[in-house]
Amino acid sequence: MRCDHYDSGTCRSCTLLPLPYEQQLAGKAQAVAAALSDVPGAGGIRWLAPASSPQAGFRTSVKLVVGGTRRRPTLGILGADRRGVDLPGCPIQHPAINRATPGLKRFIRTLSLTPYDVPARRGELKNVLVTAGANERLMVRFVLRSRDRVADIRHALPLLRDLVPAAHVVTANIHPTHAAIVEGPDEIILTRECTLPLAVEGLELGPRSFAQTNAHIAASLYEQASAWASLPLTDGRLPSSLWDLYCGVGGFALACARGGIPRVTGVEVSSGAISSAISAARHAGLRRDDARFIAEDATAWARAQRADTPDVIVVNPPRRGIGEALAAYLNECGAPRVIYSSCNPASLAKDLAVMPSLHATHGRVFDMFPHTTHVETAVLLERADDRPLKAGD
Numbered sequence: 002m003r004c005d006h007y008d009s010g011t012c013r014s015c016t017l018l019p020l021p022y023e024q025q026l027a028g029k030a031q032a033v034a035a036a037l038s039d040v041p042g043a044g045g046i047r048w049l050a051p052a053s054s055p056q057a058g059f060r061t062s063v064k065l066v067v068g069g070t071r072r073r074p075t076l077g078i079l080g081a082d083r084r085g086v087d088l089p090g091c092p093i094q095h096p097a098i099n100r101a102t103p104g105l106k107r108f109i110r111t112l113s114l115t116p117y118d119v120p121a122r123r124g125e126l127k128n129v130l131v132t133a134g135a136n137e138r139l140m141v142r143f144v145l146r147s148r149d150r151v152a153d154i155r156h157a158l159p160l161l162r163d164l165v166p167a168a169h170v171v172t173a174n175i176h177p178t179h180a181a182i183v184e185g186p187d188e189i190i191l192t193r194e195c196t197l198p199l200a201v202e203g204l205e206l207g208p209r210s211f212a213q214t215n216a217h218i219a220a221s222l223y224e225q226a227s228a229w230a231s232l233p234l235t236d237g238r239l240p241s242s243l244w245d246l247y248c249g250v251g252g253f254a255l256a257c258a259r260g261g262i263p264r265v266t267g268v269e270v271s272s273g274a275i276s277s278a279i280s281a282a283r284h285a286g287l288r289r290d291d292a293r294f295i296a297e298d299a300t301a302w303a304r305a306q307r308a309d310t311p312d313v314i315v316v317n318p319p320r321r322g323i324g325e326a327l328a329a330y331l332n333e334c335g336a337p338r339v340i341y342s343s344c345n346p347a348s349l350a351k352d353l354a355v356m357p358s359l360h361a362t363h364g365r366v367f368d369m370f371p372h373t374t375h376v377e378t379a380v381l382l383e384r385a386d387d388r389p390l391k392a393g394d
Contacts, residue, residue, distance in 0.1 A: 002056045002372070004092050012078060012088055015372035022371065026051045029376040030366045036346035040353045042360055046380070051366040052221040057092045059371060061200075062132040062214040064183055065102070067109070067116040074109040074116055076102050076129060083119040093372065097137040097167055104164030105129055105141070111160065112153055117146060122179050125150055130174070130184065132206060133216075134197040138169035142208055144176050144184055151175075155191050170194045172208045184209070196277055202255050205281045210274035211249045218369045222379060223252050225365055226340050227260035229381045230313045234337050240312035244268065246299040246327070251278030251292075253315045253342070255285060258292050262313070265292050268303070272296040300327040303334075313338045322348030325355065332356040339382040344369070346378060353380070360385045 002022075006012040017025045030051050037043040068085010069075040077088030090099050109116075109126065117124035128144040141161075143154060151173045154161075161168055171192045176185030188208045196205040199212060201220045206212045213219035233239055241263050245254035248267030255278070258265045269275055275296040282292040295302060303314075304326070314336045316323050322345065323331070331339055332355065339359055343349035353361060359382040367377040 002092060006088050006091065011086060012091075014078065015093065016374065018372045022053070022056055025371065026053060026366070026368060029368065029374075032374070033346045033364070033366055033376060033378050037350050037353065037361075037364075040350055040361070041357065043353075046361045046364045049225075049363065049365040051368060052218060052225070054215055054218050054368045054371045056371055058094065058096055059215045059217060060093045060098075061095045061134075061216045062212065063094055063098055063130070065105075065129045065131060067114075067126045067128060069116055071113045071115050072110060074106050074114075076106060079119065085116060095133040095137075097133045097139060098131050101131060101139055101141070101165045101167060104161075105131075108157070108161050108164050112150070112157055114143075114150060119179075127176055128183060132197060132212070134169070134206065135200045136198075137167055138197060139165065139167045140170040140172075140197040140206065140208065141165065141168050142172045142174050142184070142188075144174045146175075146177055148173075148175055148189075151189055151191075158191060168192075170197050170208065174208070196280065199250075202252055202259070203281050203285050204250050204252055204255065205277040205284075206250055207273040207277045210271055210277050213252070213369060215369045218367050218377070219252065222342065222367050222369075222377065223256035225367075225379055226253050226315060226342065227256040229340055229363065229379075230257045230262060230315070230338070231260045232338075234312060235383070238312075240338065242266075242311035243313040243315065244303065244311045245315045245317070246303060246323075247317045247319070248274075248278060248294065248299075249317070250274050251281055251294060253317060253340075254278070254292060254294070255281060255287075257313070257315070258282075258287055259285070263291065264311075266311070267292075267294040268297055268299045269294070270296065270298050300324065300330070303327065304330050310334050310336050312336065313340065315340045315342070317342040318348075320345040320348060322352045324352075328352045328355045332358045335384070337384045340379065341382060342377065342379045344375070344377050346376065349378060349380070353382075356382070358385050359383070
């Protein structure tokens with residue numbers, strides 16, 4: 002893939018861009034295997050072929066840093082001088098997002114929204130967060146320092162719809178602090194529509210809910226998890242129940258329900274994400290007894306279910322991993338199968354090392370972030386005590 006921004010030195014976020022894509026994939030697979038090499042039994046993992054991504058236009062959710070001036074705003078990244086760098090037509094962004102950026106700039110100019118100046122700690126508009134969903138509809142979130150301009154944005158929604166016809170959900174996020182975080186705690190939904198239908202598994206995304214940033218790879222990841230989850234257990238039974246911990250908007254749970262698991266339960270601390278998951282489940286025709294979604298801390302909830310262990314548990318934690326408490330629970334709970342989806346091989350290795358009762362049998366790399374060193378890995382774990390005996394054992 003060619004990128005003028007990379008060639009000119011304007012942006013070097015895609016650090017692996019000079020490497021042929023097949024070399025990128027091979028390097029990521031080797032890095033994951035190396036990270037897990039000290040985990041007992043890791044040498045016996047059967048690694049499936051990496052799931053490759055389109056090399057361009059794959060990024061369906063982006064943070065556009067707002068820089069420049071009210072008359073000449075920029076949308077892109079934060080540069081080395083801590084000021085905005087314009088990246089028009091970024092080739093990794095979904096085409097619908099790139100089509101929207103000229104209209105977003107004009108909207109900022111028309112409303113005279115002052116870009117936030119990070120070094121000076123002044124200004125109003127910090128970021129514009131854009132997600133592309135089904136049928137190329139967009140969620141557009143204006144990250145503001147205060148509520149001062151919210152009414153102006155609300156009144157100008159007809160103009161925004163003229164400039165960005167794909168805008169489906171529009172919100173104002175209030176982020177008053179000078180901190181290196183993307184968004185603040187308060188979200189004001191400005192449109193009648195509250196959720197964005199996604200192109201994967203019939204999912205719906207609320208403004209502050211997590212969704213994978215590469216829809217193509219997310220679909221592959223959910224499909225792989227569903228295939229593993231539905232395999233017969235070592236006693237010959239088909240799995241009948243599944244927990245999806247850190248479920249987000251319910252991607253794994255809903256994919257596994259579609260794949261034939263009769264009862265799935267998703268647990269996620271974000272109530273907004275849970276609302277989106279419940280809505281997607283109902284639209285898919287799943288009854289409440291078929292697909293439950295609960296807004297609680299995943300670790301605390303799982304440890305409280307002492308008399309109700311499912312056949313399969315899926316965990317999809319943030320970069321820090323699942324932590325000692327949940328790892329200890331998984332190691333001891335007796336669930337015959339665990340599927341671990343990780344965006345950080347180091348924390349995956351750390352967690353696997355303290356779960357000796359679970360044996361990693363299969364793994365696969367998913368290239369969620371092409372042209373970078375970031376990698377998503379899914380590992381299938383079977384209860385060691387339940388493994389079928391081989392000849393001579």
